Amino acid sequence: MEDCYIIVGLGNPGKKYDGSRHNVGFDVIDELVDRYDIRHPQRFGKSMIGKGRIGSEKVILVKPLTYMNLSGEAVREITDYYKVDPSSQLIVISDDVDLPVGKLRIRAKGSAGGHNGLKSIIGHLGRNDFNRIRVGVGGKAHPDMDLADHVLGHFNKSERAVMDEAVTRAADAVECILSDGVDKAMNIYNTNAAGAPDASVD
Numbered sequence: 001m002e003d004c005y006i007i008v009g010l011g012n013p014g015k016k017y018d019g020s021r022h023n024v025g026f027d028v029i030d031e032l033v034d035r036y037d038i039r040h041p042q043r044f045g046k047s048m049i050g051k052g053r054i055g056s057e058k059v060i061l062v063k064p065l066t067y068m069n070l071s072g073e074a075v076r077e078i079t080d081y082y083k084v085d086p087s088s089q090l091i092v093i094s095d096d097v098d099l100p101v102g103k104l105r106i107r108a109k110g111s112a113g114g115h116n117g118l119k120s121i122i123g124h125l126g127r128n129d130f131n132r133i134r135v136g137v138g139g140k141a142h143p144d145m146d147l148a149d150h151v152l153g154h155f156n157k158s159e160r161a162v163m164d165e166a167v168t169r170a171a172d173a174v175e176c177i178l179s180d181g182v183d184k185a186m187n188i189y190n191t192n193a194a195g196a197p198d199a200s201v202d
Contacts, residue, residue, distance in 0.1 A: 004058040010094045010117040021137035022151040025093040031171040038134030046074040071117040086130040099136025102166035106188045108182045
């Protein structure tokens with residue numbers, strides 16, 4: 001078993017998707033790359049990866065290039081190659097339309113919650129017990145709006161300011177999981193508007 005953590009941010013490759021609701025996972029990976037000066041990204045099969053350290057831990061930061069619905073192909077490829085235990089060495093960061101803009105929800109296991117990227121990962125790994133950080137991007141503005149149009153759309157100016165802060169906090173949450181464990185991260189970052197623990201479940 002490789003002594004490293006695989007940190008995967010979900011999104012779609014291509015300039016037209018930059019900054020979209022569905023690409024929040026990519027945004028968090030970019031924040032970690034900048035924060036820890038993890039340079040020289042390289043192609044690894046179906047992903048772009050960067051290797052470095054966060055604190056004392058060796059990490060591999062991953063952006064799947066498969067497009068969202070096939071994310072599991074890239075994640076299975078890299079977890080198999082590095083022989084990591086997904087339950088303790090994998091962190092997946094995704095958007096969540098069921099959470100308010102900017103809210104974080106961290107879980108150590110759970111369902112896909114309707115997210116096609118998480119659904120693909122669970123299907124390819126054959127398990128759902130991996131750490132995930134879900135970043136709220138808000139629901140559809142109108143009930144009759146197509147969900148794909150919503151998640152592939154972009155934030156307005158006020159939402160963007162909230163999301164920039166959320167991306168920073170999600171990167172902080174990754175650090176917390178690595179240094180203190182997922183339970184500590186859940187206690188800190190799964191909070192409601194009043195700052196109290198969030199008792200909601202999947």
